[in-house]
Amino acid sequence: MKASGFSSKNPAPSFERAGLELEVRPAKVSDIAHIFDIQAQAGRSLPDATTLTPAIDDDARLVVVAFARGTSGVGDVVGWGKTHYWDHPDGPASEGRYLGGVAVRPDYRRSGVGTALTQARLDWIWRRTSEAWYVVNASNLVSIELHRRWGFVEVARASGSHTTTFDDGVGILMRAARPTIPK
Numbered sequence: 001m002k003a004s005g006f007s008s009k010n011p012a013p014s015f016e017r018a019g020l021e022l023e024v025r026p027a028k029v030s031d032i033a034h035i036f037d038i039q040a041q042a043g044r045s046l047p048d049a050t051t052l053t054p055a056i057d058d059d060a061r062l063v064v065v066a067f068a069r070g071t072s073g074v075g076d077v078v079g080w081g082k083t084h085y086w087d088h089p090d091g092p093a094s095e096g097r098y099l100g101g102v103a104v105r106p107d108y109r110r111s112g113v114g115t116a117l118t119q120a121r122l123d124w125i126w127r128r129t130s131e132a133w134y135v136v137n138a139s140n141l142v143s144i145e146l147h148r149r150w151g152f153v154e155v156a157r158a159s160g161s162h163t164t165t166f167d168d169g170v171g172i173l174m175r176a177a178r179p180t181i182p183k
């Protein structure tokens with residue numbers, strides 16, 4: 001356990017796109033109600049609040065929210081995402097750091113929020129290891145498209161991976177390598 005806060009988890013700075021001032025910051029326990037609302041609006045299963053609080057408080061994982069402020073100056077939590085750490089492999093799915101889900105409120109999609117949440121989580125992962133993983137429903141073409149820019153490549157297909165099962169029975173295990181800094 002540790003104190004949470006922007007400086008301790010140090011995710012991404014602000015992003016500006018589509019007239020939105022967007023800040024990605026580590027989630028606080030007080031954000032959980034917003035996270036539930038985003039999941040419900042996205043038609044996704046609700047996370048278990050009893051596992052979300054420990055994830056927020058765990059230095060080995062990162063839970064982030066995107067806070068957007070429009071031209072009116074009023075702000076709201078419009079997206080969230082998390083990472084997961086597996087300490088053991090499951091078939092082709094290595095132990096290691098995984099992107100553990102991302103969702104954006106439908107009325108804020110296609111404005112770079114999902115990208116900002118994913119960049120923040122990957123920056124955090126790259127500071128710890130050179131490899132990132134994620135699993136996705138094979139039918140979730142939007143998610144696959146979202147992750148393409150970081151060079152995720154398919155490693156395997158299966159009906160499940162670690163504790164994840166897939167909506168349509170087929171999921172894809174993806175892996176990306178930390179970008180090298182040009183000399």
Ligand SMILES: CC(C)(COP(=O)(O)OP(=O)(O)OC[C@H]1O[C@@H](n2cnc3c(N)ncnc32)[C@H](O)[C@@H]1OP(=O)(O)O)[C@@H](O)C(=O)NCCC(=O)NCCS
Nearest residue numbers: 042102103104109110111112113114115136142143145146
């Ligand atoms: C997937 C999701 C998080 C994307 O969020 P977003 O804020 O709309 O994503 P961005 O605006 O950053 O889009 C980044 C890129 O993803 C791709 N993308 C996003 N939405 C897309 C769509 N509807 N159709 C095709 N490509 C899409 C595009 O390549 C886009 O880049 P571009 O806008 O420059 O073309 C959002 O659609 C969502 O919450 N979906 C439901 C939950 C979900 O499926 N999560 C993924 C679980 S693994």
